[in-house]
Every structure is written in C-alpha cells, then in structure tokens.
Amino acid sequence: MSTQVSLEERFQARIDAEQKIEPKDWMPEAYRKTLIRQISQHAHSEVVGMLPEGNWITRAPSLRRKVALLAKVQDEAGHGLYLYSAAETLGISREELYNELLSGKAKYSSIFNYPTLTWADMGAVGWLVDGAAIMNQVALCKCSYGPYARAMVRVCKEESFHQRQGFEILLTLSKGTPEQRAMCQDAINRWWWPSMMMFGPNDSDSPHSAQSMRWKIKRYSNDTLRQKFVDMAAEQIRVLNMTLPDPDLRWNEERGHYDFGPIDWNEFNEVLKGNGPCNRERLAARRKAWEEGAWVREAAMAHAAKRQQQSVQSH
C-alpha cells in the first residue's frame, strides 16, 4: 500500500514538474485508461471525419480545390494513424480500438454526425470545425503524456493549414455571386452551433475535467477554450462580411471577451446518444469499408506468410 502511494506521489510530482510521462514509465491505471479513451476517441474522430469531407471530393468545383481536398482528407487519415500509434503505446492494439468504434462502444466527435450539404460546407468545416479542433489540439501539445503530445505537434501544423484553407474557401465565396454568398452564410449558420458544442459541456457539468487537469492531460477548461474560439470567430467573420447566427453575440468591454448566447445542450445530448442527422450513416460507412476490406487484409497477411516461409526455406 505504501509503495503504491509513493508511486502515485512520485508520478504526480513528475507531472507537477512538467516532465513528460513515457510509455514504459509507471502510471496509475486510471491515467492509462483515461488516455486510451481520449486518444482513441480522437483517432476515431479523424477517421470518421474523413467521411463528411470525402463526400465532396468527386464534386469539388475546380481542379485546384479537388487536389486540396484530397490532400486534406488524406491528412486526416494520417492523423488517425499517428493517434492510433500513440494509443498503442499504452498497451492496446489498433484492431481492438477499431472494433470498439465499429461496435458503437467508443465515441468520436459528434460534429461529424452533421451532413455536408453544399460546397460551402468544405469552407465552414475547415474554418469552424478545424478551428475549434485546433483550440483543443494546441493545448494538447503540452499534454503530460509524451507520445500524445508529440503526435499533436504534427497534427497541429497540418490542422492550421486546413483551417486557413477553409477560411479561404469561404472568403472566395463571400466575394462571389449572390448565390455563392448565400451558400456561404447558410453553411456558417449550420456549422456554428455544432462547432461551439465541440468543446464539450460547460465546466460545471464536465465530469472528467478536474482529474484530467490535475494530470495535465487537459490544460484548459472547456469554457476557456470555447471563449477563445468565439473571440477568434467573432473577429474573422467580419473579414468575410457574413454574420454568426447568434443574436446575443457582442463585445464585452469589461470582460475583454465576446459574450454569446446559450447553447442548446439538448441537441448536443441527442447527437451524442446517436440521434444526430448522420450517426447511422457514418458508422455504417466505417463498418462497410472494414467488412468489405476483410478479404484484402487477409490476403495481404497470407501472402506475407508465404513469402516468409519461402525465405526461411531458401536459407
């Protein structure tokens, strides 16, 4: 018992001293579990997140946009890979994690349960969804778990590029024809509140937050990051000459921040429970790809085994 206490104390002392925890270091089981849950959710979000944007690859309106969108969705697959690898350092396999996603046990970011309806959504997703994701991810670059923090550094570089690209799509539309401007405003209207919800429940209702803050997995509270996001978007929307769909949005001189209206947590909870517009489609698409790919993965393994046997025999 006393050894356990001292191990935990030493662990916390290292965290307090801003030292990174590495895979072979001792860590409390709850720390490991929290990280596996969080990193795998993050990985699943990247992989499910390929779908709403992949939806527009074949309809991208110019060759330049098509290439950029292909590259972006490919980056997301890459992020999924880094993150699954980071989770694997905690002693769980990618296949196990993936099965949890396909069985519906593991969660992914609810934002990807919303549909991408027009080309302008590629801009709004880049600007708002990637913008919100970056707020979280920049903070995670300083997370106490080394492999996760390092994966995040790479992810953030690419994400900030995606966000600029998304903004530039909207900027082009905002300077375009009346139809393009309407498309732009409509996409912002639809993606604004779901993006605000990406930061999770208010701090007062966030069950895991306190422990994660102590472990320095989480460095800033949900509400702090959400405020940062609002402050950024409220400024940038003016460059677009568009509006954010919140009548309560206004600068508060005293706080030095923008005030904003209440979030519809009822909608958030329903999407989380599986009742978002695309929950079923997203999971079905992931399952279909996985099941239809089973014979391919088996063939690759069978072939590799044959090759290995041949090389053993020839030696």
Place this chain on the structure above:
Amino acid sequence: MRDFLLLLADNTQILGHRLGEWCGHGPELEIDMAMTNLALDLVGQSRNYYQYLAELEGKGRTEDDLAYLRDAREFRNCLLVEQPNGDFARTVARNFLFDSWHFFFLQALCNSNDERLAAIAAKSLKEVTYHLRWSSEWVIRLGDGTEESHRRIQDAFDHLWTYRGELLTPAPFETEAASAGYGVDLHSIKPLTEDKLADILYQATLRRPEDGWMQSGGKTGRHSEHLGYLLAEMQYVQRAYPNSVW
C-alpha cells in the same frame, strides 16, 4: 496536338477521379492513403496537360473549363479508366493494366520533340514508377494470397481484359503525333508492357486471359455509359453555377 493532349489529360483526370472515390472507404487506412496519393498524382498530371493545352489554344480557356465544361463525347480517355471501381481487386487490376502501359508510354514520351511534353512526362514518370510498383505488388499479393483474393483478382482481369486493347491501338491523332515526333509509337512499347504483364501475372500465379474482342471508342469520344454519370457528378457545381470563381 489538341486530341493527343486531351487523351493524356483525360486519362489521368478520370482515373484520378475514380481513385478519389475510394478516399475514406479503403480496406485499411494505409491503403486508403496510398490510393489518395495515386489520385493526387494523377489529377496533378492532368492539370499539367490541361494547362498546356489551354495555353496552346490561346482562347482564354482555363484548365477548369477543359475539365468541367466539356461533355462526355468530347472526352478522349480510354474506356479502361472510366470503368467503375468495383471491389478492391477490380480497382487494382484496372490500375495495373493502366500503369503497366502508362509507365512505358511516359518513358517514350520523355523523348518527345515537344520540350514541354517531354518535361511533363519526365516529372510524371517519377510518380508513375511508384504507381506501377504499387499496383504490381497488389496484383501479386492478391493473386498469391488467399483462395478468395485469387478468385477476385482473376475475375477482375477477365472482366477488364477487353479494355486493354485500346491502350495499345493508336487513334489517328496518335499516329499523327508519333510521326510528327511529339507523340509515342505504341508498337514500340507493346513488347515492354507485354513483358511486364507476363512477369507480374506469373508471380501472382494468375492466368493471362485470352485476347478476344477488344472494346474501343473512348479515344474518339464513344464512351461507356459510366462516363456520363462520372461527369454529371464531377461537373455539377460548375454547371449549376456558371461563371463563378471557386
């Protein structure tokens, strides 16, 4: 020159588009990323050809006008590249049949007396060297993998074989291009692609399908029904909102 450039541009554009359809739906993340790489390379190559053609025309048209505002009958790509993805085996077989031709075609095109074409070919060849390796390896893996994968890849070759002839049969504009020195003599690359094919099929323990009737027509704008749907999707935004900047 116009039709010859369109052949090169449309082949790479349409095959790149088909590979883009896989993005997010591949059998595993690594394969998904590899297919997206192929798509990126091919669409990139098509842009080089479209841009060159737009410059030569000198009518103020852009790469996008050429890709998005022509109808199916004006497309010059081979029938092979517009064939639907099907299962992964069908995609692999289609890509291998194309790559094992494209690679030697580009090698020859590096000697084009048109400097710009030779430069595009040299740049593309680096990418296509990898494409050919990727599809060859997958043909071997699937052919010499499990019973199921063997059956699927053999079926895929049997199904697609009829589109192979067109790659090696010159349209009149190709013959003209070859004799003017900026194109490629398809007869000269035929033995090279045949050897490659024989080697890979052998390693994959696959049977070479019989050379029966070969479909053709793509190079002169007589396509399969598949191309119309592909273009309807690809061109929709440009067509629905004409004269807009994206």
